[in-house]
Amino acid sequence: VNDVEQFQLTIEKLKKMIHEKQKQSDESVTKHRVNNLNI
Numbered sequence: 837v838n839d840v841e842q843f844q845l846t847i848e849k850l851k852k853m854i855h856e857k858q859k860q861s862d863e864s865v866t867k868h869r870v871n872n873l874n875i
């Protein structure tokens with residue numbers, strides 16, 4: 837594996853991680869909104 841391939845793999849991993857975190861925070865925001873509606 838050369839440096840460029842390694843770099844691209846790392847970028848892909850980071851993108852996936854960021855995407856997962858984004859999904860989690862979106863879900864928690866949605867839950868929060870639903871909770872507010874229940875008041």
